[in-house]
Amino acid sequence: MKKLTIVTSGLLLIVIILAVAQVMMTNILSTDGAQLSKLQAEIEKYKRENALLNEKILQASSLTTISEKATEQGFALTAQTYLSTPLPLALKQ
Amino acid sequence: MSWRLRVALFFFVFLFLAVIGRLFYWQVIRADELARLGEMQYGRRVLQSAQRGEIKTSDDFSIAANKVSYLVYANPKEIKNREAVISVLSSLLEEDTASISSLLSMDRYWVPLKRTVDYEIKEKIEALTLSGIGFEEHYMRYYPEASTAANLLGFVGKSDYGEDSGYFGLEGYYDRQLRGRGGGVIQLFDALGKPILAKMNNSGGKTDGRSLILHVDRTVQFIVERELKKSIEKYAAQGGMAAVMDPKTGAILAMSSFPAFDPRSYQEYTTDLYKNPFITDTYEPGSTFKPLIMAAAVDAGLVKPDTECSICNGPLEIGGYQIRTWNNEYKAGETMTEVIIHSDNIGMVFVAQKLGLKGMVSYMEKYGIGEMTGIDLQGEVAPGIRDPDSWYPIDLATAGFGQGISVTPIELLTAFSAIANEGKRMEPHIVSMIETPEGEVIHIAPKVQSIPISAKSAKIVTEMMVQAVDKGEAKFAKPKGYRIAGKTGTAQIPIAGHYDPHQTIASFIGFAPADDPKFLMMVIINRPTTSIYGSETAAPTFFTIAKQLLAYYDISPTGQ
Numbered sequence: 001m002k003k004l005t006i007v008t009s010g011l012l013l014i015v016i017i018l019a020v021a022q023v024m025m026t027n028i029l030s031t032d033g034a035q036l037s038k039l040q041a042e043i044e045k046y047k048r049e050n051a052l053l054n055e056k057i058l059q060a061s062s063l064t065t066i067s068e069k070a071t072e073q074g075f076a077l078t079a080q081t082y083l084s085t086p087l088p089l090a091l092k093q
Numbered sequence: 094m095s096w097r098l099r100v101a102l103f104f105f106v107f108l109f110l111a112v113i114g115r116l117f118y119w120q121v122i123r124a125d126e127l128a129r130l131g132e133m134q135y136g137r138r139v140l141q142s143a144q145r146g147e148i149k150t151s152d153d154f155s156i157a158a159n160k161v162s163y164l165v166y167a168n169p170k171e172i173k174n175r176e177a178v179i180s181v182l183s184s185l186l187e188e189d190t191a192s193i194s195s196l197l198s199m200d201r202y203w204v205p206l207k208r209t210v211d212y213e214i215k216e217k218i219e220a221l222t223l224s225g226i227g228f229e230e231h232y233m234r235y236y237p238e239a240s241t242a243a244n245l246l247g248f249v250g251k252s253d254y255g256e257d258s259g260y261f262g263l264e265g266y267y268d269r270q271l272r273g274r275g276g277g278v279i280q281l282f283d284a285l286g287k288p289i290l291a292k293m294n295n296s297g298g299k300t301d302g303r304s305l306i307l308h309v310d311r312t313v314q315f316i317v318e319r320e321l322k323k324s325i326e327k328y329a330a331q332g333g334m335a336a337v338m339d340p341k342t343g344a345i346l347a348m349s350s351f352p353a354f355d356p357r358s359y360q361e362y363t364t365d366l367y368k369n370p371f372i373t374d375t376y377e378p379g380s381t382f383k384p385l386i387m388a389a390a391v392d393a394g395l396v397k398p399d400t401e402c403s404i405c406n407g408p409l410e411i412g413g414y415q416i417r418t419w420n421n422e423y424k425a426g427e428t429m430t431e432v433i434i435h436s437d438n439i440g441m442v443f444v445a446q447k448l449g450l451k452g453m454v455s456y457m458e459k460y461g462i463g464e465m466t467g468i469d470l471q472g473e474v475a476p477g478i479r480d481p482d483s484w485y486p487i488d489l490a491t492a493g494f495g496q497g498i499s500v501t502p503i504e505l506l507t508a509f510s511a512i513a514n515e516g517k518r519m520e521p522h523i524v525s526m527i528e529t530p531e532g533e534v535i536h537i538a539p540k541v542q543s544i545p546i547s548a549k550s551a552k553i554v555t556e557m558m559v560q561a562v563d564k565g566e567a568k569f570a571k572p573k574g575y576r577i578a579g580k581t582g583t584a585q586i587p588i589a590g591h592y593d594p595h596q597t598i599a600s601f602i603g604f605a606p607a608d609d610p611k612f613l614m615m616v617i618i619n620r621p622t623t624s625i626y627g628s629e630t631a632a633p634t635f636f637t638i639a640k641q642l643l644a645y646y647d648i649s650p651t652g653q
Contacts, residue, residue, distance in 0.1 A: 048161055048230070052212055055160045058237035062154075063315045 136279040142256075143273030144232050146302030148246065148263055150311040151525070157246055157264070157356075160235035163215045163228045165206045169197045171225030178223055182206065185214055209233055240355040242314055244369035245348045245523065247471065248356035261367045263305060263523060264356075265471035270527060273302035306526040306534075308344035313337055313612075316641045317347040321616070324634040325351055328599075328621035334371050334502060335638070340510040340604060340613040342539040343519030345468070372466075372473040375499040379584030380419075380436045380627070381602045381615075382495025384554050385508055386444055387433060389456035392550035395447040398557060401426045402440045409439050412487040416442060419583065433557040434564045436581065438494040445493025453489060454481050459545035460508035461518060467542070468503055468521040476500065495584065505602065506615045507542070512555060513578070513604040513613045515548035517541045559607045567601070567632030572640045574650025578610075579603025579635065581627035586620075596620050599627035601635040611646050614638065 059065060119127065148157035165186065172178055179197060183190040186207045196204050206226075215228055234249040234257070247262025256275075259268035276299030317335050325333045334350035350370050354362035368374075390396045406425035409416045418438050424431065432440030445453060457463065463478035476499040479488075491497040503521060511518040520540040527535040546554075558578035562571050567581055582600040585592035599618045604610040614635060621630040 048212075051159070051161045051232070054155075054158065055235065055237075058155055058158055058235075062237040062239075063311060064238050064241060067315070067319075 132279055140275060140277050141299045142231065142275045143299055144301045145234065145249065145257060146271040146273065146304040146528075146530075148271075148305045148307065150307055150309050150314070152311055153306070154237075154311055156236065156238055156242065156307075156309075156311070158235050158237060159232040161212050161230060162208075162233040163210045163212070163230055164208050165210050165215070165218065166227050166229065167197055167204050167206055168202050168225045168227070169199055169204055170202060172197055173224055178226070181221060181223075182218070182226075185218055186210065234356070236356050238311075239357070240353055241318060242309065242347075242349065243353040243356050244350050244367075244371070245309070245470070246356055248354075248359040248367070250359065261471055262369060263307075263470065266469050267305055267524065271302045271305070273530070274298065274300045276300070301530040303530065304528040305524045306528060307523055308339070308342075308346060308525045309348070309523065310346045312645060313642060314347040314349065316645070317638055318349045320634060320638045320641075321349055322351060324616075324618060324630065324637075328618055328623045328630045330618045330621040330630070332370075332619040333617060333634075334619075335614065335616045335634075336371055336502065336506055337612050337614045337638075337642070338506055338510060338519075338521060340513035340519065340610050343507070343510060343521050344525065344539070345521055345523045346612060348523075368472050369470060371502045372468060372470055373501070375474065375476045375501055376598050376617075377498060377584045377587065378495040378500050378505050379582040379598070379600070380495055381505060381580050381582030381584075381600050382498070382500075383433060383436065383441050383493075384512060384558055384580050385460055386441060386448065386453070386456075386493050387429060387557065388512055388546050388550055388554040389452065389460075390444045390448050391429075391553050392456075392546040393448065393452055395452075396429050396444060398430045398553060399428050401428055402432060402437070402443045404443050405432075405437060405439045407439075409442055409490075411442070411490050412485055414487050416490060430557050430560055433561045433580070436561075436565070441493035442490040445489050448493075450481055450484055450489050453492060454478060454484075456545060459518075459543050460511065461542060462498075462500055462504060462508060464504075466501075466503050466507045466521050467540075469523050473503070474501060475504070495582065502615055502617060506613065508545075509602055509604070509615075510613055511543075511545050512551050512558070513610045514551070516544050516546045516551045518543045518545055555607055558603065562603065566626070566628035567636070570633040570636040572636060572643065572650075575605060575639075575643060575648075576607040576651060577603055577605040577636075577639060578607040579632070581632050583625060583627045595625065597625040597627075599625065599630040601627055601631040603635060603639075605639055605643060606648060606651070611648060612639075612642055614642075 144159055147155045147159065149155050165182075175197060179190055179194050182188070183193045186193070188207060193206065196206055210228075218226065219228070236246070243262075245262050247260055247264035247266075249257050249264055250260050252258035257272065259265045259271060264271065278299075317337060321333050321335050324330070332351050334348075336348040337346040338344065339346060348369070348371055352366060354366045359367065387396070391398075403426075405423060405427045407423050416438055419436060422435075423439065424435065424437070427435070427437060427440055429440070429444070431437070432444070448456070457478055463475060465473050465475045478498075488497055507518060507521050510521075518541070520542050522537060522539070524537055526537065529535070555578045558580055559576055561581075562568065562577050562579045565581065567579075571577060580602055582598075582602070584598045584600070585594070586596045586598060587593075588596075597620065599621050600616065602613075602615040604613040616631045616635045616638070618627075618630045618634065624630055
């Protein structure tokens with residue numbers, strides 16, 4: 001009889017512990033879900049910002065843009081100069 | 094066992110089998126249908142479109158990228174102060190007030206106002222906190238270099254199902270690689286019907302597209318386009334095209350044609366501008382074909398550089414047709430090198446006759462004439478070679494100097510890679526690598542398509558072409574100090590059974606430095622009007638580009 005009481009009490013204790021654990025886990029998970037949602041939104045935000053920055057970088061570094069800006073600032077193509085014979089290091093007086 | 098026990102046993106066994114049968118029906122036969130029904134009760138399937146892969150030049154610059162874009166929509170039933178909203182939206186979205194007004198007057202809960210709206214505009218509208226106005230984010234194709242390499246890239250349009258789809262050029266050829274695979278996610282709802290964001294099932298099978306890394310060099314492409322545009326204006330031509338190839342690998346370093354279109358607003362252009370004429374248009378190559386025939390005859394051991402032409406003392410009659418030189422000047426006993434230098438048609442008839450029909454057709458096949466080159470672009474055509482039985486003596490004679498035969502520019506460029514690359518003809522290729530979203534890189538190895546001539550024959554013909562540049566009609570334009578192998582071409586255009594004497598396709602093909610080529614280039618000026626000759630239009634364009642490429646590749650003059 002005593003043994004049965006101990007087993008019953010033990011089982012009851014386990015049930016109570018598991019019930020409390022479940023409540024605690026549910027509680028934790030519910031806030032984790034909100035946190036996860038926030039993180040997902042943040043990832044999306046950074047992805048968007050990254051894409052926008054990438055677009056600006058591509059636009060600014062495109063040869064079409066650089067060429068236009070160079071022309072605006074007065075840069076021009078120069079004739080290429082070739083040295084067909086090597087220049088002397090020093091000329092005799 | 095008594096009969097009552099047996100009845101009870103059979104009864105329970107029957108019940109057990111019935112339950113198993115019913116479970117099999119629900120869980121196996123109607124499983125998919127019921128799963129869908131279940132999903133519909135607690136969630137909704139949201140489609141996720143895959144992000145299209147980028148196209149990058151060899152310096153890792155995205156020449157075709159994706160940008161954030163918005164669809165602006167409205168719920169007309171929630172709009173307050175309608176007149177003010179119409180006024181502000183028409184101004185910010187650059188739409189006329191009548192169309193915005195009609196959209197906002199519709200008896201609907203969701204009306205799309207404008208697609209492809211930029212982030213800045215979306216921010217401005219959002220700052221106004223207008224009720225009933227919303228935004229849907231998506232990615233759209235973006236070309237930072239505007240119309241640069243438009244015919245090479247193609248464009249992204251919509252398929253019959255309203256999905257992004259690549260057309261023409263690389264966007265068309267590699268569409269399946271670039272587009273990726275869209276997926277679906279299940280958006281769950283709580284008992285009140287509110288979405289549970291944190292419970293969204295993200296394993297929707299979405300796979301972003303793969304990116305392409307090209308052989309195309311952005312600087313080379315820019316130089317080619319700039320100089321080609323200038324030449325078309327300078328020579329008052331209808332158009333032009335050019336391509337630069339690494340003859341040792343078949344890598345296409347640049348390819349351009351004009352008139353072109355802007356892939357960002359392709360709808361505003363006529364459809365004939367979408368195709369890439371370098372791979373889709375056929376023409377008679379004229380004198381640029383001569384080095385190929387000469388190389389074939391040299392390779393077959395039929396002629397040598399100092400072999401004298403025995404029929405070059407005047408015009409030639411074949412099958413009732415008279416063949417003349419381009420300037421009506423004749424030099425008896427010309428050597429084969431001089432035939433190439435002076436671009437002598439009679440001399441090339443001599444070579445073609447030595448080669449014979451069988452030899453001519455055989456070498457053309459080895460050069461890949463009449464076949465697809467296998468370039469990785471959508472829309473390539475191959476005009477084919479006529480059946481040898483249908484050739485007349487005049488056809489053999491004119492084929493020797495590139496008339497009466499049709500090729501695409503890419504065919505000719507690829508055939509010339511054999512002369513520039515010790516006899517090996519390479520497969521032309523635009524893409525060098527494919528990059529998966531996971532970062533895995535798939536390399537595309539260079540491929541030898543055929544070996545039409547020996548390395549020795551290639552060297553002999555290269556020397557002839559160097560002489561043609563140094564002593565030929567276009568010598569005035571050649572950059573000093575470099576050994577460049579090349580050949581001019583002035584092909585008449587066949588119209589209604591005869592050649593138009595005033596309209597030509599002027600071209601120049603060559604490679605530099607001749608002894609260890611860094612690039613093989615072809616320039617075509619379509620119907621120039623200031624001069625009809627390749628030596629006065631295409632050749633100067635070629636040399637202007639070549640000068641800049643030699644400087645770009647840090648190749649010093651050799652002083653010869």
